[in-house]
Amino acid sequence: MLFRRRTKYREHELAPDEIFLDATNLPAYDEDSLEGRLEKPISRASFFGFAIFICLVSFTLVAQAAKLQIINGDTYALRSENNRLRPELLFAERGAILDRNGVALVSNGTDAEGNILRIYETPGFSHLLGYISYPKKDSKGNWYETDIKGLAGVELQFDLSLMGENGRLLIEEDALGAIQSQGSVIPAKNGIPLSLSIDARAQKALYTAISGLADKIPYQGGSGILMDVETGQVHALVSYPEYNSNILSKGTERSVIASYNTDSRRPYLDRAVSGLYTPGSIIKPLGAIGALVDGIITPETTITSTGSISIPNPFNPSKPSIFKDWKVLGSLDLRHAIAWSSNVYFYTIGGGYGNIKGLGIERLAYWYKTFGLDTPTGIELPREAKGLIPTPQWKLDTFDEKWNIGNTYYTAIGQYGMQITPLEAARAIAAVANGGKLVKPTILKDGPLGGTSISIDPEALKVAREGMRLGATEGTSVGLNDLSFVKIAGKTGTAQLGVNNEFYNSWSVGFFPYDKPKYVYVVVMERGPAGNGVGGIYVMHQFLRELHQTAPEYFDE
Numbered sequence: 001m002l003f004r005r006r007t008k009y010r011e012h013e014l015a016p017d018e019i020f021l022d023a024t025n026l027p028a029y030d031e032d033s034l035e036g037r038l039e040k041p042i043s044r045a046s047f048f049g050f051a052i053f054i055c056l057v058s059f060t061l062v063a064q065a066a067k068l069q070i071i072n073g074d075t076y077a078l079r080s081e082n083n084r085l086r087p088e089l090l091f092a093e094r095g096a097i098l099d100r101n102g103v104a105l106v107s108n109g110t111d112a113e114g115n116i117l118r119i120y121e122t123p124g125f126s127h128l129l130g131y132i133s134y135p136k137k138d139s140k141g142n143w144y145e146t147d148i149k150g151l152a153g154v155e156l157q158f159d160l161s162l163m164g165e166n167g168r169l170l171i172e173e174d175a176l177g178a179i180q181s182q183g184s185v186i187p188a189k190n191g192i193p194l195s196l197s198i199d200a201r202a203q204k205a206l207y208t209a210i211s212g213l214a215d216k217i218p219y220q221g222g223s224g225i226l227m228d229v230e231t232g233q234v235h236a237l238v239s240y241p242e243y244n245s246n247i248l249s250k251g252t253e254r255s256v257i258a259s260y261n262t263d264s265r266r267p268y269l270d271r272a273v274s275g276l277y278t279p280g281s282i283i284k285p286l287g288a289i290g291a292l293v294d295g296i297i298t299p300e301t302t303i304t305s306t307g308s309i310s311i312p313n314p315f316n317p318s319k320p321s322i323f324k325d326w327k328v329l330g331s332l333d334l335r336h337a338i339a340w341s342s343n344v345y346f347y348t349i350g351g352g353y354g355n356i357k358g359l360g361i362e363r364l365a366y367w368y369k370t371f372g373l374d375t376p377t378g379i380e381l382p383r384e385a386k387g388l389i390p391t392p393q394w395k396l397d398t399f400d401e402k403w404n405i406g407n408t409y410y411t412a413i414g415q416y417g418m419q420i421t422p423l424e425a426a427r428a429i430a431a432v433a434n435g436g437k438l439v440k441p442t443i444l445k446d447g448p449l450g451g452t453s454i455s456i457d458p459e460a461l462k463v464a465r466e467g468m469r470l471g472a473t474e475g476t477s478v479g480l481n482d483l484s485f486v487k488i489a490g491k492t493g494t495a496q497l498g499v500n501n502e503f504y505n506s507w508s509v510g511f512f513p514y515d516k517p518k519y520v521y522v523v524v525m526e527r528g529p530a531g532n533g534v535g536g537i538y539v540m541h542q543f544l545r546e547l548h549q550t551a552p553e554y555f556d557e
Contacts, residue, residue: 107119219528241263296356
């Protein structure tokens with residue numbers, strides 16, 4: 001028992017308040033270090049005071065919340081509504097369009113109200129460049145169309161790359177519309193500039209020559225092309241008449257736009273790309289090449305033109321079918337037949353006459369197709385048309401009639417139902433000039449080159465080129481022979497139109513320089529009065545003279 005008590009006593013801890021402290025010993029301790037002192041417990045009064053403080057704070061917060069939510073809730077809700085974040089569009093800048101030398105053909109600016117504005121070079125470029133539609137707002141000032149959209153020409157064809165991407169800006173406004181803060185959320189991405197193969201100098205010179213003659217004669221319209229025979233890069237692509245890209249894009253001059261819609265000359269038609277024309281005699285070099293390759297004739301084969309040929313009429317022997325030449329040309333070999341554009345010669349090698357069998361319509365159509373006269377060129381412009389080569393099946397399907405020899409004769413001189421685009425003509429003549437490559441026309445300065453090679457005897461192509469050179473020195477293109485700064489090979493064409501042949505299309509095609517072909521040209525003046533002798537040759541003469549003044553490097557050999 002004693003042992004247990006001692007053990008219990010030893011384990012017993014003394015609470016601090018069980019120890020008696022003598023106040024007289026305090027000076028002997030360091031009070032700052034709490035020596036000689038005990039911690040005093042918090043009194044009930046302190047707990048009571050702290051509780052009262054907490055209650056007052058809670059009451060104040062509840063009262064303020066009640067004031068905000070119940071008493072002034074509607075007022076502050078309205079203020080919150082009016083003091084809001086408003087998204088604002090950041091319009092991307094549309095890519096500029098430049099010519100091959102960096103000259104701006106389409107640039108960007110702003111109008112008097114600070115709105116974005118597309119600025120087009122004019123006149124002479126509208127069909128090439130096209131036009132756009134601007135972003136649109138409703139009556140409340142909200143945008144319902146937010147993009148600048150290309151609607152024609154280059155603007156349409158390259159719309160996605162030119163467009164860029166709009167951005168968005170958040171603006172905080174108060175009830176009075178005052179801006180409190182703003183910050184860019186999504187930055188705008190500007191469109192990509194586009195460099196064309198077009199030379200503004202050549203484009204302006206060709207447009208001036210075509211528009212001037214069309215208004216003077218008058219012609220209904222006209223088109224012209226200047227293209228590199230090796231690369232297919234187009235240096236000029238003209239269509240007249242044209243609209244004004246600036247006016248159509250703005251859409252504000254309603255009377256002018258209305259006049260476009262009613263103009264019988266069809267200013268919306270891009271004649272170079274979408275125009276279809278009876279080619280006339282400009283396709284004779286292609287028929288000549290086909291006849292040489294197929295062994296129908298040799299370059300020295302002579303055929304005499306007395307002004308016409310007569311074909312017996314099996315239904316009425318007393319009234320033979322007469323097929324006329326444009327004049328009596330006498331005896332001609334192939335080169336001179338090309339130069340002087342003898343209809344009789346090409347009636348004969350096309351449909352056959354006398355002891356010459358002729359190609360026949362199937363082989364004639366084959367050679368036209370070989371030179372791409374019924375196939376779109378693939379140029380980077382919208383709504384390109386393709387040509388038509390008449391055949392017996394086409395006539396049967398279209399008119400429910402059988403083919404006859406007269407149809408072949410007229411097809412051999414580029415008439416009857418035949419139609420081609422100026423671009424198709426440029427590609428075909430370029431193939432004659434470059435030795436048999438059917439290039440792909442392009443309006444891009446650095447675009448990929450394309451095309452296909454035609455399997456044709458080089459000697460046949462050479463004869464055709466020689467015939468076209470004779471055309472410029474002594475034949476139907478002799479009007480270009482006085483240009484001392486360049487040697488040209490050319491071919492003309494006249495296609496009759498109208499019920500009584502009262503209209504005609506005047507063509508001039510060719511290439512230069514003759515010794516080392518670099519450029520092919522095509523001009524077609526549309527629907528001029530019959531009997532007028534001023535046409536495509538005059539346009540080319542004016543154009544080449546102006547180009548020599550403004551861009552002499554085109555004639556460096």
